[in-house]
Amino acid sequence: MTVVPDDHLMTLICDTCGDSVRATACVLPDAEVVWTLVSEQGWSGSPFATGPHRCPHCSLLPISDGGNASCGDHGPGGILGIDHLDDVTVVAATGDIDLDTGDTLRAALRHAADVGGHVVVDLTRVHVIDSTGLGLLVRAHRDARDRGVTLCLAAPSRFVRTVLHTMRLDGTFPIFDSRDAALAQLSAGVANNPVASNAATATRG
Incomplete structure (x- = not known):
């Protein structure tokens, strides 16, 4: 899944359940960076537009998709x-x-x-x-x-x-x-x- 910025709006789509959210996000000049939206909405996933991304509900579920979702798991520092x-x-x-x-x-x-x-x-x-x-x-x-x-x-x-x-x-x-x-x-x-x-x-x- 790829998040495509549209002006100042972005749409995140959950790779697990398909749920989505569309919101305004403060982004870096690199349009591929979507971490601000991911973080603000309580999602987990890649900081880049190319996923995976998981909604708050699916972020709590065990990861069953092998290595795909693992790159999106961010733990506390x-x-x-x-x-x-x-x-x-x-x-x-x-x-x-x-x-x-x-x-x-x-x-x-x-x-x-x-x-x-x-x-x-x-x-x-x-x-x-x-x-x-x-x-x-x-x-x-x-x-x-x-x-x-x-x-x-x-x-x-x-x-x-x-x-x-x-x-x-x-x-x-x-x-x-x-x-x-x-x-x-x-x-x-x-x-x-x-x-x-x-x-x-x-x-x-």
């Missing part, structure tokens, strides 16, 4: 783990980083700053990030720069990349395709140049 590797702290986040869950990321980033050294924020399992999460990352990046170290992002999803690009933040952070790539570049001292790091992933993003 949290921290999977914090690893200390030599002079690098890796903060692995998960779920949706928003106003309700930002405190966990804030605490993890504060811990990483207290430990010292470079910081890698692993976004492999982060589905959605809002202005709260972006603000936390920007502040942590500035704090790291003031301390003479680097904070970089690893494996952001297509949605997170879209948000970073829309907010003109994709040139602020060194961004890498994977945690291992970030660690390798930090070891090589290349991550201090965000432009070079982002250029390395641009051809693959």
